[in-house]
Amino acid sequence: MIAALLLSFGVIFVAELGDKSQLMAMTYALRYRWWVVLLAITVATTAVHAVSVFFGHFLGLSIPTALLTILAGLAMLIFGLWTLRGDRLDDEESSRATRVGASVFFAVMSAFFLAELGDKTMLATITLATDNDWLGVWIGSTLGMVAADALAIGVGVLLGRHLPERVIAIGAAVLFFAFATWLIADGLIGASVPVIAGTLSAVVVITGVGVVLIRRENRLHVQERARALVR
Numbered sequence: 001m002i003a004a005l006l007l008s009f010g011v012i013f014v015a016e017l018g019d020k021s022q023l024m025a026m027t028y029a030l031r032y033r034w035w036v037v038l039l040a041i042t043v044a045t046t047a048v049h050a051v052s053v054f055f056g057h058f059l060g061l062s063i064p065t066a067l068l069t070i071l072a073g074l075a076m077l078i079f080g081l082w083t084l085r086g087d088r089l090d091d092e093e094s095s096r097a098t099r100v101g102a103s104v105f106f107a108v109m110s111a112f113f114l115a116e117l118g119d120k121t122m123l124a125t126i127t128l129a130t131d132n133d134w135l136g137v138w139i140g141s142t143l144g145m146v147a148a149d150a151l152a153i154g155v156g157v158l159l160g161r162h163l164p165e166r167v168i169a170i171g172a173a174v175l176f177f178a179f180a181t182w183l184i185a186d187g188l189i190g191a192s193v194p195v196i197a198g199t200l201s202a203v204v205v206i207t208g209v210g211v212v213l214i215r216r217e218n219r220l221h222v223q224e225r226a227r228a229l230v231r
Contacts, residue, residue, distance in 0.1 A: 004136030005143075008128050012144030015121050020179060021145070022152035024115065027175045029156025031083060032104050038146070038153055040108035045145045048116045049125050053138045056129030066187045070199050072114035073183030074206060079111065080176030081210030085217050115183065121145060 016022060028037040116122055125141045184203070188196055 001133045001136040004128070004132035005140035007132065008125070008137045008140030009144040009147075011124055011128065012121050012141045013148050015124055016145050016148030019119070019121070019148075020182065021112070021116065021119070021121070022149055023175065024112065024179060025149040026152040026156035026159075027172050027179075028108055029153040030160045030172050032108070034153050034157050036105050037108055038150060040105045041112055041149050041153075042142075042146050044109045044112035044116065045142050045149075048113055048122060049138055049141045049145070051117075052122045052125035052141070053129045053134045056126035057134040057137070066189075066191060067195070069114075069117070069183050069187035070191075070195075072111065072117075073180045073185075073187060074199075074202055075107075075111045075114060076176050076180035076183060077203065077206055078210070079107070080173045080180060081206070081214065083173040083176060084170075085210070085214045115179075 025037060025041060121141070125137060128141065129137045184199060188199060191199075
């Protein structure tokens, strides 16, 4: 078990270096509390690698992941638009801060879970589980990925302390849109016409709704500033 744990830790840690998961972790850390992001990543990683070990060790199969990759891309698109819209808590909403934190946790966890399904680290974990102790592979692969993403979160926290809030928001949104494009394009490779049409329609609808909400938020912000000046 120890040998499988160490092997899995090393393989997954190296595989994660420079991977999109690290960039995603850094991006989330720019916007949200680092411990919420790390906890969400840990839960998502534990679940994904449990699935990987199950398929690799007990079934010896891989799962179709194109649709899940597309869903992850759409989730990234939503996050990008959400980031541009901004998160502002007025006096009335400040009492609900814990609920906002919970929503961020589940959103980050879901996004990472979807993004990791079919990723090279999942495939590597499946491969390792076919010939090694499944428990050791599960623990080692999970720790390896969490350790690599923790490094990225540390970078995100350091950057967040030295950059203006608006610069962080725009930079994070751009990265989210890049992830969305990357994942959706990857999921559509070899896809059928109905899947392509449905995905593009979803992108248009999500983008349209997002633009409307962003414009509404900006309009409200301008009105609030005008009222403050009058007072």
